[in-house]
Amino acid sequence: MKTPVRERRWSTLAVSGALLAAGIAGIATPALADARPAGDASSAAVAVRLAGQPDRAALAGTLADLPSEGITGALVRVGGRGGQWSGTAGAGVPADARFRIGSISKVFTATVVLQLAAERRLDLDGTVQQYLPGLLPASYPPVTVGQLLDHTSGLPGGGGLTSGDGTESWFAAHKADSWTPAQVVADAVAQPMGFAPGTAQQYNGINTFVAGLLVEKVTGRSFAREVQTRIARPLGLHDTVVPDRDDLALPGPHAPASVDVTGPDGVRRRVDVTEQSPWPWAEGGMISSAADLDRFMTALLRGRLLPPAQQAELFDVPDVPNHRNKNCEIGPTAGHACFSKGLMSATLPNGAQVWGKTGSRPGYASGVFATRDLSRKVVYSLNPTGLSGAEFPKVWQIVTTSFDSGQEYPKAG
Template identity: 65%
Template sequence: MNSRTHSTRWSSLAAAGALLVAVTVGAAAPALAAGAPPVGTTVGATAASAPATARPGPLDRESLARTLGTLPADITGGLVRVGGPDARWRGTSGEDVPANARFRIGSISKVFTATVVLQLAAEGRVDLDGTVQHYLPGLLPDGYPAVTVRQLLDHTSGLPGGGGLTAGDGSTAWFAAHKADYHSPGQVVADMLTQPMNFAPGTAQQYNGNNYFVAGMVVEKVTGDTFAEQVRKRVTGPLGLHATYVPAADDLTVRGPHASGYVDVPAAGGGTTRVDVTEQSPYPWAEGGMVSSAADLERFFDALFRGRLLPPAQQAEVFAVPDLPNDHNKNCEIGPTAGHACFSAGGMLRTVLPDGTEVWGKTGSRPGYSSGVFATRDLSRTVVIGLNPTGVSGEEFPTLWKLVTTGFGSGQVYGKH
């Protein structure tokens, strides 16, 4: 999904409704086990950092249950998982949402991709300051400015967003008709190159999924292996993330327990028809094609934040946000850091909640599925959310963000969002 399409995930909610809900509430979790590895304390490189509270506020389980239990009519189901030494809560909403549901995580896939690239950097197989032209000669046209691997990871490459091959006209009707279409990374990049550069590399930050198509191609080139196998060998296998995988090109299903995904398509005689899009192409690949579960995402973030996946030098990159202006990216227009870059070389978004709590994480979306995972640096709180929206223009985002802020005890959202 290109940057312009993805940015609509921050749009306003237009309608609300109620769904039948089955909510399960967990008890408070015990403290972290004695002898657990210390959480890393490296500091990101952003000049836009604002004062932030060390720990989130008290968990309001009733507000979480109420929000999850009154989902708008254009969200067919959802789940929430809150973890941390001082809070634990689990909830589901919707008739076909299992507590252990797997779902399409969209752009949360980028954090897995960045982790693999950073591991290769730690092994000396990838130089973050090395160029795409070096690792993938001929991929970019002659005369293109040098684009570094780090600029791919932190969205400062200036590469174009794409010509519409993978998004069509952006409508639910287009996606329903093209849900099984597969586009290889090479085809996506070729489509990207039909458009001009957005800005000179390293001068601004603009969220752009095409950066991660190219990053995945770098992984395959330097390892001689598939991207899917590298994720399995380096991340999901060692961590025991059995519900998390990169689907093969011809694998349209969500394996294991899952909720169905739907989109509402305008009907010829007026109104809408609800179309099942649970089975769809995994073409977003290293940019947004993975499947996971709430428990697996919580475990992945726990390992990543604790430094179990990366040595110190590369661990610092996970939280390093460049000191650059934001360029047409609504993800970076929330809160006190508005106008500045907000994405790190670890593929993650840094944001400060209205009460001052700093959290790191990522949202992701595919038609029928929208999700988010966020955590405080000290892992005192993690929040994972999966929703099943029927639109493709980000109408569900206010609901998702309300669940995020409530999960961190903030209890409020920024007015303009």
């Protein structure tokens, strides 16, 4: 769910990512927004096909200084047509580690909703008020299912129910707390709408809480069961689960996760948060592994999970401005929407357009990205000890290095 902590995390990514990308690309920061392959009038007219093997030495270099202050461990898995590379850093980080994937859960939720749309069990142009009467205040305008998925609903962000004061100390003290999705939504919609639906895009976890409730209403079954039967079981994702509300454990091999907490005496102490409430639920509560997320993204982009009409929604970013968040403030599309109905799009300094999603929970920062043709893909998971986003320069280094080296070809047509 969108919290002040996550707002700061994305702000840090926008700033540190832009600065680091400028350094890697050898350009001044202001030029990043205009960075395009030479001889091309529009970044949208170019696709980058990543040929050859990943640069293993450069990838190993991204982990060479870990663990470090603020990051206790990491794992990275890079794949594609040119081969694979994987690496870990830090004590007790297994290559097959499970981890809390945070908002990558949103991609699973969107996929289930799009499948239900393909089955004509719901309409993306139908409204929340139609399917879930009484969930939103009567004063709210109609909000469509599609607007939930691409974050153009205008619904307000989360209140203080699940974020407290946004500090490591608050989370450490409340790591086992949970709330029902209905409680989380009710807390958020006590506030006014952020903007008129369909006029802007603001990344907002409340959209996905509502989408999860919609899945359960339409199917009559739990969200966890729908993910299991529609995605995890058919794809053989044995490490991927939607935990029960009271299941705080992280099953299977995993890296320990912790946060640094300042005590009443002013001394910083490390608190283990490996066990924590999984109830950001459909919005951010799932557990998976690098191998499973690689397989999921591969199947999704190959069209194994969605028919053509719904598959097209994954790559249809609305033409609206970005509103009050930093998620979409990197690269040539800065200031504009960057989320489709399920995925985030980003254009890297070398011109590569990648699709995927990031996720974060205290103690975990993860992501999965791929070129649309799957010529290169990356899954990463870091274990940061703070909530300020200080790990994001490392995230940006991992992502840009993973998609380095490639040839540019005009898109067909």
